[in-house]
Amino acid sequence: MQVEGLNAKSYSTLSPAGRFKVVVLIRNSVEEAWLCGKDLLRGLECAYRELKLAGYQLRFGGNRNIAHKDEGA
Numbered sequence: 001m002q003v004e005g006l007n008a009k010s011y012s013t014l015s016p017a018g019r020f021k022v023v024v025l026i027r028n029s030v031e032e033a034w035l036c037g038k039d040l041l042r043g044l045e046c047a048y049r050e051l052k053l054a055g056y057q058l059r060f061g062g063n064r065n066i067a068h069k070d071e072g073a
Contacts, residue, residue, distance in 0.1 A: 011022065044053075
């Protein structure tokens with residue numbers, strides 16, 4: 001993984017401990033966002049029938065659901 005901010009001049013002026021803290025902060029932020037996304041998708045998956053979501057066929061194959069009601073429902 002490449003993080004552009006790590007190439008900034010201000011990053012290069014940090015001590016090794018400071019650099020480590022920055023990387024840990026980035027990693028923790030990414031993990032938190034990932035977990036929030038998983039929770040959101042899990043909630044939508046559980047509510048699929050209740051929300052009457054329509055199936056949507058992607059151009060690239062695979063079946064995904066989009067958040068709108070079936071027109072025939």
